[in-house]
Amino acid sequence: MADIIEMPKLSDTMTVGTLVKWLKKEGDKVATGDMLAEVETDKATMELECFFDGTLLKIFAPDGAQVEIGEPLCAVGAEGETVEAPAKKEKPAAKEDDASEEKSDDDSAEESSDEAPAPEPTPEPETSSGSSGSSAAPSVGGQRLRISPLARKLAAEKGIDLSRVKGTGTGGRIRRADILEAEKNGGPGGAYRSKGPIQEEKLTPVTNMRGTIARRLVESKTQIPHFYLDIEVDAAPLLALRSQLNSGLSEDGVKLSVNDLILKASAEALRKVPTVNCSWEGKQVRHHSRAHVSFAVAMPEGLITPVVFDAHEKSVFDISTEVRSLAKAAKTKKLQPKQFTGGTFCVSNLGMMGINTFKAIINPPNAAILAVGTTVEKPVVVNGQIVIGQRMNLTLSCDHRVVDGAVGAEFLGALKSLLENPALLLV
């Protein structure tokens, strides 16, 4: 009798997996341990392993299919055996659902539990206000505009300001022809002549990863009381040390980045100010004994935060090598869940993209996240003289339930001191 391989639970938060690509086809001989397919979870793309020896008899889920945990993916058995698609499993009873949810809630309190992808490291749009108006009925001088649904849709696509289009339909209703006219010659009402949309309007389904990022960040930003601390660091010693180390290490093919040094300095600072290396768990605060520092990696689909475990015990050289290999795995979607879960602190760096300063959203269950800006040359006063300095902005986002202002400031102070005396990172 054929064995059925079902969608495995590949991460703690996974409920559905996307069958990216079958690596074997029906009729292929397969053996235990063979890689059958690539499966995208909410976190990463992983390989589906075969647990049986035999022939891949039947594939139930085609490339691109979204399959719930426990639903059949394929059947493996003796050559020539016939298999029928197993019936869809019934959903577990509500009671069980609740129980498992409770359990995962408990789990999330554990240090080893899952980690969200890094918070989106973009400046907060805190100044934006008011409605975008896309769903509101357009009006002119308080009068509701009469417009056909099609014309409204076309105008939005073409970027035409409806309030300046004259409608020629019944009762002055704006019709498709009016929009096309407006587009053609600037419009009868002098409507804005669009240069065309940046990109055709289209709908793309939300990927598992994008969905997870969205959910976790909304949770973080709405449930964690964030506050922000800025500090300016003299980056000259750090840059000097870096170029010195790199010229010495060039033969080994290693090139340290500023970020590698910041990861190391963060781990050291966490050791000095351990309150930042904590997690809020409702009725208790978990004090982590080790500094597992994660860093944000941008991918086309979203963000992920690989972890450098025990960064406080590793050399800058080791950290650099590890970061490079983790980043590569992340970009090729080969990262294993254990490589991106369990961080206790996160560093998000947009310095290489020219961003001066920004405020990152905390990556729960971390208590803080460090946002690193670019290093700029600017006039600074040293011993009463204006000289050219190399300055870098750091912003710490803190969970006020765990980290108070003074503690955050102490951490940033320690971090600044380490970065301005970077030789300390080498001992």
Place this chain on the structure above:
Amino acid sequence: MPEITYREAVRHALAEELERDENVVLMGEEVAQFNGAYKVSEGLLEKFGPKRIVDTPITEAGFIGTGIGASMLGIRPVMELMFWSFYSVAFDQILNNAANVRYMSGGLINCPIVIRGPANGGTNVGATHSHTPENVLANHPGVKVVVPATPADAKGLLKSAIRDNDPVFFLENTMLYGLKGEVSEDKDLLIPLGVADVKREGTDLTIVTYGRSVLHSLEAAEKLAKEEKINVEVVDLRSIRPLDIDTVLKSVAKTHRVLIVEEQKPFASVGTQLGFMIQEEAFDQLDAPIIRVTTIDAPAIYSPPVEVEQLPNVDRVYTAALQAVKS
């Protein structure tokens, strides 16, 4: 292809199916001796004998019930109503039994019956003989409702209806019996139920219609093309249930304007349902409100000149189409 009348097309479908399957029988008032009130069954008694072509008394509840019972036992009866207007006498049989039996029996019992006959007004026979029951019939899950507009559709759809395992209500417009058209002699000419037909391609306006109104719409469309350079697409639903909304939506996406023409009173009509479905599925495709031409909302009028105005006609469709395009 030979050109035959709508009446002959229905007769050919009946004859071919009676010949093909000995379980098919035709029953109804005057279908045998008198050849049918509208002469649809002419010659069938001679050919198939009194066991297959059965005259019934004027007892709609009784003989429709007999047909439904027979259908549950493996016969495939075609029941002719002298006028669809008297379906209300057999309403309990039609809706409580025919429509529900498969559901009520957990799928064990089918009811492969066809109830057919002339419907609609236009023949000046007054309010009690001019009903348009398709909306009432189609309101019930479990049934199929078919309204052919041309001889070819009448033949192909009736043959499919007789072979269908659900109760099919087949509404022939009295005014169409004399309509001529080309019809294939293929004995397996089957037009699937639930598939609409684009009777005329166009770009400026979609007329969604069925039954005799298809002819009015096509004539108005030709006139509009000639006089106003307006290019109208005419979609003939053919089946009211199942309803081929996809073909309608495809057309709406092309023309962005909709006129519904139906020989039915406007309240809770087939057109009402259509209009709702179009806005539900294609709101963003509409460039103007959906409008419609229906029967004037009053019982059928006996007076010949007034009844012409009460029903959809070419002029009313033409005017409404102009309004739909220019609004």
